[in-house]
Amino acid sequence: xxxxxxxxxxxxxxxxxxxxxxxxxxxxxxxxxxxxxxxxxxxxxxxxxxxxxxxxxxxxxxxxxxxxxxxxxxxxxxxxxxxxxxxxxxxxxxxxxxxxxxxxxxxxxxxxxxxxxxxxxxxxxxxxxxxxxxxxxxxxxxxxxxxxxxxxxxxxxxxxxxxxxxxxxxxxxxxxxxxxxxxxxxxxxxxxxxxxxxxxxxxxxxxxxxxxxxxxxxxxxxxxxxxxxxxxxxxxxxxxxxxxxxxxxxxxxxxxxxxxxxxxxxxxxxxxxxxxxxxxxxxxxxxxxxxxxxxxxxxxxxxxxxxxxxxxxxxxxxxxxxxxxxxxxxxxxxxxxxxxxxxxxxxxxxxxxxxxxxxxxxxxxxxxxxxxxxxxxxxxxxxxxxxxxxxxxxxxxxxxxxxxxxxxxxxxxxxxxxxxxxxxxxxxxxxxxxxxxxxxxxxxxxxxxxxxxxxxxxxxxxxxxxxxxxxxxxxxxxxxxxxxxxxxxxxxxxxxxxxxxxxxxxxxxxxxxxxxxxxxxxxxxxxxxxxxxxxxxxxxxxxxxxxxxxxxxxxxxxxxxxxxxxxxxxxxxxxxxxxxxxxxxxxxxxxxxxxxxxxxxxxxxxxxxxxxxxxxxxxxxxxxxxxxxxxxxxxxxxxxxxxxxxxxxxxxxxxxxxxxxxxxxxxxxxxxxxxxxxxxxxxxxxxxxxxxxxxxxxxxxxxxxxxxxxxxxxxxxxxxxxxxxxxxxxxxx
Numbered sequence: 001x002x003x004x005x006x007x008x009x010x011x012x013x014x015x016x017x018x019x020x021x022x023x024x025x026x027x028x029x030x031x032x033x034x035x036x037x038x039x040x041x042x043x044x045x046x047x048x049x050x051x052x053x054x055x056x057x058x059x060x061x062x063x064x065x066x067x068x069x070x071x072x073x074x075x076x077x078x079x080x081x082x083x084x085x086x087x088x089x090x091x092x093x094x095x096x097x098x099x100x101x102x103x104x105x106x107x108x109x110x111x112x113x114x115x116x117x118x119x120x121x122x123x124x125x126x127x128x129x130x131x132x133x134x135x136x137x138x139x140x141x142x143x144x145x146x147x148x149x150x151x152x153x154x155x156x157x158x159x160x161x162x163x164x165x166x167x168x169x170x171x172x173x174x175x176x177x178x179x180x181x182x183x184x185x186x187x188x189x190x191x192x193x194x195x196x197x198x199x200x201x202x203x204x205x206x207x208x209x210x211x212x213x214x215x216x217x218x219x220x221x222x223x224x225x226x227x228x229x230x231x232x233x234x235x236x237x238x239x240x241x242x243x244x245x246x247x248x249x250x251x252x253x254x255x256x257x258x259x260x261x262x263x264x265x266x267x268x269x270x271x272x273x274x275x276x277x278x279x280x281x282x283x284x285x286x287x288x289x290x291x292x293x294x295x296x297x298x299x300x301x302x303x304x305x306x307x308x309x310x311x312x313x314x315x316x317x318x319x320x321x322x323x324x325x326x327x328x329x330x331x332x333x334x335x336x337x338x339x340x341x342x343x344x345x346x347x348x349x350x351x352x353x354x355x356x357x358x359x360x361x362x363x364x365x366x367x368x369x370x371x372x373x374x375x376x377x378x379x380x381x382x383x384x385x386x387x388x389x390x391x392x393x394x395x396x397x398x399x400x401x402x403x404x405x406x407x408x409x410x411x412x413x414x415x416x417x418x419x420x421x422x423x424x425x426x427x428x429x430x431x432x433x434x435x436x437x438x439x440x441x442x443x444x445x446x447x448x449x450x451x452x453x454x455x456x457x458x459x460x461x462x463x464x465x466x467x468x469x470x471x472x473x474x475x476x477x478x479x480x481x482x483x484x485x486x487x488x489x490x491x492x493x494x495x496x497x498x499x500x501x502x503x504x505x506x507x508x509x510x511x512x513x514x515x516x517x518x519x520x521x522x523x524x525x526x527x528x529x530x531x532x533x534x535x536x537x538x539x540x541x542x543x544x545x546x547x548x549x550x551x552x553x554x555x556x557x558x559x560x561x562x563x564x565x566x567x568x569x570x571x572x573x574x575x576x577x578x579x580x581x582x583x584x585x586x587x588x589x590x591x592x593x594x595x596x597x598x599x600x601x602x603x604x605x606x607x608x609x610x611x612x613x614x615x616x617x618x619x620x621x622x623x624x625x626x627x628x629x630x631x632x633x634x635x636x637x638x639x640x641x642x643x644x645x646x647x648x649x650x651x652x653x654x655x656x657x658x659x660x661x662x663x664x665x666x667x668x669x670x671x672x673x674x675x676x677x678x679x680x681x682x683x684x685x686x687x688x689x690x691x692x693x694x695x696x697x698x699x700x701x702x703x704x705x706x707x708x709x710x711x712x713x714x715x716x717x718x719x720x721x722x723x724x725x726x727x728x729x730x731x732x733x
Contacts (some may be wrong), residue, residue, distance in 0.1 A: 042080060042204075045130060049198040050160060053077050053132075053206045054153040062129025077132040078149040081110070081157050087181075087195025089114065089121045091150060095142050096126040096393055096424035099372075100634060100693050101140045104229045105626040109147045112214055112222040113154035116181035116194075118229070126395045126417035136394035138425060138519060140592040140691020143626060147689060152211040160205055166196040188623035200432060211602040216624040216685035223685075225629035242376040242418050245389045247446035250378070253439040254298040254449070256288040256305055257459065260656030261515065263311040272304040280303070282442040289435065291443045295450075296584030315514045316654035317693025321363045321467045327512040342496060343505045347471070350503030353471025356542040357482075361469050362531040363718045364490050366462040366515055370668050373421025376454035379436035380446040385412040390433040391420035403432040406431055406441055413437075424641075425519030426460055457661035462651055463520030466490020466515065468531040472501075474539045480554050483534070489513060491524025494591045494698065497532055499554040515653065522639070522694035525591040526701060528644060531720055532551050533587035533702030540713065547706065548573055548586055557590075559621060559684075563597040564588045564681045566619035571599035581605055582614065583711025587702035593690035594622035598639070598699035600675075602707035606714070609725030613673070619680040620696055623687035631692055632679045638696035639677060645667045647702035648723040667723075 042051055056078035091110050097103045103123055111118045124130060126137075134146075158178050165183035166173035175187045183192040196720035216223060226401035233239040258265070265286045273281050279292045279301040282469040291299035315323045317576035331443035353358055386406065392398045395415040403410040418428065432449055440447040450457070466489045473482040480501040487495055520526075540550035549569050555561055568574070568586065578584050581603055601615040620635050648667045660666045701719060709715050714726065 012246075019250070020489075024578055042082070043202055046082045046090065047084055047217075048081055048200065048202050050157060050164075050201060050203045051083075051205070052081045052153045052157045052158075052160070054079045054081075054149050055206050055208050056149065079132060079146070079153045081150070081153040083157060083161075083194050083198050085195060085199040085201075087193055087198070089116065089194070090124055091121060091153075092124050092131045093146055093150065094126055094128075094131045095146050095395065096137045096395065096417045097419040098137060098391070098393060098427070099230055099419075099421065100142075101627075101630050102137075104226060104594045104630060105143065106147060106150055107229055108222045108224075108226050108626060109151045110154040114153055114181070115178040116160055118221065118226050120181055123229070125419075126415075127512045128395050128399045128413070133396050134515070136397060136428065137423075138393055138428065140594070140694045142693075143622070143689045143691045144593060145548065147626065148213075151213045152207065152636035155213045156205060156207040156211050160203065161194060161197055163191045164201075164203075168192065168197060172482060185286045222626055223624065223628075223648055223683075225627055229632070240418055241421055242378060242389050242391045242449050243373070243448070245378040245418065245448070247378060247380050247448075250442055251291040251293060251439075252298045252449070253289055253291045253436060253447040254295075254302045255280040255439075256302050256307060257434050258311075258457065259307075259309040260311045260314070261653075261658075262314065262656055263309040266308040266310050267271070268308070269306040272306070273301045276301055276304060280443055282439050283399055284438060284442075287438060289439050291439050291445075306620065311656055314654075314656040317365070317650070317652045317659075318654075320365075320465055320514070323514060324465065324467050324511045328488075328509055329511070333549070334415040342491075344505075345486045345501075345503030347482050347503050347505050349500065351471070351473045353475065354481045355476040356539070357471070357473045358535065358538050358542060359469075359471040360535060360538070360717055361467065362527075362534065364464075364466040364468070364527040364530070366517065366653075367520070367521065367645050367649040367653055367701075367720075368457055368462055368467040368666065369422075369424045370649075370663075370666065371422040371424060371425030371426060371456070372453040374453060375427070375432035375460065376448075376450040377432040377436035378446060378448045379432075381437075381438035381440055381444070384408070385414070386437050386440065387414040387416065388437055389416045389418060390430065390436070391423070391427060392417055392426070392430055392433065393420075393423050393427045397428070398433050401430040402433050402437050406437050424521040425523070428519055429461075431459070438496070445495055453663065454661045457651075457666065458658045459516075461516040461518035463526075463645075464490050464517040464524065465515075466524065466527050468527060470531055470535045472535060472539060474543055476543055478540070478543050478545045478550050478553050480539070485528075487524065487528060487531075490527040492528075493523035494525035494528045494589060498560050498590060499532075499551070500538065500556055501554070515651070521641065522591055522697050525694070525698045526642065527719070529587065529589040529698040530646075530701045530705065531717075533589065533699070534705050534715070534717065537585070537587075537688075537702070537706040537709065541709075544715075546574065551586075551588065559595045560588055560590055560597075562682060563595045563619040563621050565601045566682060567597040567617050570619065570678060570680050571601075571615075571617040573599060578710065581711060583707040583709065585703045585708070585710055586707030587699040587706060589698050591695045591698055594620065594692060594695040596620050596695050598700045599701040600700065600703040600707045602704055602711055604708050604711040604714075604726055606712045606726060609637075609722075609727035611647065611708060611722045611726050613647075613675040613707075615676040615678070616700060617678040617680070618696060618699070619682065620692065621682035621684055621688040622692045622695070624685045624689045625683045626679060627691055628681055628683075631681060634692050635679050635696040636677045636692075639700050640669050640674055642697040643673055643675075643704070645719055646704050646721060647673070648720045650720050650723055
């Protein structure tokens, strides 16, 4: 349980209340969906056959009330499923594929209930004209929310097919089974292809939540390592992304950017750009862009514009943490949460009872999402309506942004999301879509716009920086007596500790951020776990107790205990001592309903300053597993990504300018940085599936930090820990 924004929330309530996470600074409410109109429209677009619409309540759909002042209103559509006259199975979902391979997992759960091969199912994702409303693909919510919805829709479709086969074949329904994409009469062995049953029909069925589905222990397709859908196209380069979209007569667009963050335009002389052949300057207030036949010509056009900007003094990354502590409240940071967490007892009494007290401050730098694919969009206007192809995690939100920006009704905007080259929480806004739509409207032709890497590094939002202060006490027998935890700005995700203490005070404090900030993979869980697990390690050493033993002594949660023990067993924790210059570290945690523990071996040389992660063993549990091989890939990718924030990733800035806005200056993990990776999966078929896109990243940084301490006796309390080597980090600590 946790208390944020005055709410006392059950452990599963995050599934229905994404707004509780303060660091989602960039998210707002969505829009609604109309069943009656959509049913008619759906048949018009998809054709005859069988359609199933899953009706969900407002919380499940994450939508506001549909009737002003009228309470929740009618139910909304969570998913469509269509079986055409040709037997083709198409599933419609507002979720997007941003590299997490959810397309495969969602296809599997449909195939499981329809008893049909995966390759016969087509998943149509994130097209605001064709798919139901969805609040967005974030918060590890697709597996726990959308997978059950699609499973129920498919199960309902299966039951309708059985009814149709019984009627069409004049056979007893209880003798029919669905198998291998057919309905088969077990007595006569007569079979019915799905297309035979739906041909000439227009059957629409709306279902609610109470639909029986196959329990995980009986899964034959879900829960197995089905190969990646469209995997060959990814490997061969045939898969299309936004930047691959081509439209007739398409032009290239570029936008004039301010000289620094938070700068405002004073004047702009566009005469030189206007004089360039085939270059058209587009100006709408402070928005200035150009379109041209080539990307190079568009860039030259923007470069020719002489602009004067007004800026105000801004802090630098060198003074960031002092600035955060001195600028509480206000802004989007202060507008969320803050105040008390789930507090109990008395910290003063707990510290008085302690034999050892440790107080420390941890700092977290801003880091960039650094996606493989920068922001991109293609916009095309036809008869007063605009279609935009763009990589975003929130297509329906972007639809509203575009409509507002270009001054049209939302029904005049269509957003189509090609599979996106990674997002990590960084694509919750539609800047590129808005820019492309504005340029295309002015040009009267389709426009493609792709941000440069420097633009992506500078103008996208960052993972929030933060200051975390921890004050804790422990008795000599290893029992926690007091736990006080204050997070400034970074966020409240995973701020609550599962370690038992009779005296707790846990608070998040919003502040004014000097940089634009927002969601990042696992949100503030990376920061909060780093501080908590590092501090737990120090407490264990203070009482001369093994770090694993200390954690287990203060832990009642069975699921976190299970992953800690599984990781330790695979790692061989406690069975051998590290060789000279090496150290072992362990850390665990939970977020979004799943649990993780990581053991790390690190080689750290205090003389040369070199740090190398040798081995990382991660145990992970997310309820019932949908696809083991792909889950393992997800975990390993998160661990490698987490190494960047742990060791060297940080945004440097001064006076409103990003100083390392390219990969040559911003280091992400390389092949040489990758340790030996071992993954242990705990498949809990007795529990609902939770998401796995975020949680695996949270334990690697503290595990590495604890291993560095074990190897050298140096405790590093800032992320990144060793951007310039261990010797420099030791001097700064």
